[in-house]
Amino acid sequence: MMDMIDNNSHQHQTGNYNRAFGIGIILNVLFVGIEAGYGIAAGSLALIADAGHNLSDVLSLLLAWGAALLAAKPASEKRTYGFRKLTIMASLANAIVLLVALGAITWEAIGRFFDPKPVEAMIVIVVAAIGVVINAVTALLFVSGRKHDLNIKGAFLHMAADAGVSLGVVVAGIMIMFTGWLLIDPLISLLIVAVILVGTWSLLRDSMNLAIDSVPRGIDIAGIKRYLTSLENVIKIHDLHVWAMSTTEVALSVHVIVKDGALENDFLPKLQQQLHDRFGIEHSTIQIEKQDDASCMLNKDACI
Numbered sequence: 344m345m346d347m348i349d350n351n352s353h354q355h356q357t358g359n360y361n362r363a364f365g366i367g368i369i370l371n372v373l374f375v376g377i378e379a380g381y382g383i384a385a386g387s388l389a390l391i392a393d394a395g396h397n398l399s400d401v402l403s404l405l406l407a408w409g410a411a412l413l414a415a416k417p418a419s420e421k422r423t424y425g426f427r428k429l430t431i432m433a434s435l436a437n438a439i440v441l442l443v444a445l446g447a448i449t450w451e452a453i454g455r456f457f458d459p460k461p462v463e464a465m466i467v468i469v470v471a472a473i474g475v476v477i478n479a480v481t482a483l484l485f486v487s488g489r490k491h492d493l494n495i496k497g498a499f500l501h502m503a504a505d506a507g508v509s510l511g512v513v514v515a516g517i518m519i520m521f522t523g524w525l526l527i528d529p530l531i532s533l534l535i536v537a538v539i540l541v542g543t544w545s546l547l548r549d550s551m552n553l554a555i556d557s558v559p560r561g562i563d564i565a566g567i568k569r570y571l572t573s574l575e576n577v578i579k580i581h582d583l584h585v586w587a588m589s590t591t592e593v594a595l596s597v598h599v600i601v602k603d604g605a606l607e608n609d610f611l612p613k614l615q616q617q618l619h620d621r622f623g624i625e626h627s628t629i630q631i632e633k634q635d636d637a638s639c640m641l642n643k644d645a646c647i
Contacts, residue, residue, distance in 0.1 A: 360495065363484035364408035367502065371401045374477050381470045385463035388455050390470060390512060392448040392532045397474070399444045400501045403437040407494045414589050427589035430494045431553045434590060437497050438547035445536045445543065452536070455529035462528050467516035474509030478502050493549055493590035500542040508535045556586040559593050567595070567622050574614070576602045585624070592625040600632050 375397045382390030410433035413426040482502035485495050515531035518524070549560060558564050564585055571580045583597040595618060611629060618624040 360411065360485070361408075364404055364411075364498075367481040367484055367498070368401055368404050368408070370477050370481055371397050371404070374474060375401060378470050378474060381466050385466040385470075387462045387467045387512075387516075388451060388528050388532050390467050392452070392535055395444055395448060397478075397505060399440050400505060402440060403501050404498055406433040406436055407498050409433070411494055424588055427592060430492075430590040431550060431587060434493050434497050434546060435550035435554055437501070438543055438550055441501075441539065441543040442547070445540055448532055449536050452529040452532040455532070456526060459525035459528075462516075462519050462525060464516045464520035468513055468520070471509045471512035471516060475506055475513065478506035478509055482506055493546075493553065495590075497546050497550075500546060504539050504542050507538060511535055511538075553587040553590070556584075558585045559587045561623070562593060563622060567618070567624075570617070570621065571597065571599065574599075578602060588626060593623055594626040594628075595624045596628040596630075598630045598632055 375394050378390060378394035378397060382388075382394055407430075410426075410429040414430045416425050418425040479502075482499055482505075485499040485502065511531055511534060515527050518527050553559060562585055564583075567585070568580070568583065571577060571583075578600045580600065581598050583595070585593065585595045588594045611631075614629060615624075615627045618627050
């Protein structure tokens, strides 16, 4: 029953964002072509850098969307968790793609400090202003899901950062128009890199942690231990593991040692429901053991 509820919930969440992904991808593909063309025509590295980052956003949205769709597929005998883990892999890939793009932008910006190029400021201002609107609208499509899904958070961060970056390019164009100082263009490009790097580092860290089955951020594992050991008839627990099945679903497995005597028939369903409601555990596997049979198999030094 728990698995059925989780799968339906995940499919519902994915369906809610199909339209958002589609609209976001179409808007950004169109804008990348416009921005790159005018960036080359205007000789603006800041505009070209922003177009390059927007292109990486298109790839990121495609990755995130594809992973979300695959994650909604049912489990099979070969893949007992289905494709849920792909959402984590997509988030990690998005972070890596962004880092590569940032490295390329930084390299080109440093070169511009030694060889400044003329910039058509008005073109930069107009095109970047359009980018502010497109990126802000796309970010708003994902704003409601950013706190509950790392995949959606990645999409939101990409687009929100781009809105800020495009605004920075507008400012650079205005400053060049009034001052004629061409070094503003590569300087703004480096500031763009710094802004994006902050969000990218957070995405990389969280994705990497989930990929190696660390306890997901926001899960109170100390609270889970206290709760389990405080239950009536429970002596202690061991082999407690909490990990992410996907960017939206958390799994738990634990051995619970109980006092001799029968437990209530609804002990396990109630316990699973409490773990879900109180701690956000979507899928829990609980093994009940008698005191004489208890053995901490995986982590003997950390039995509690």
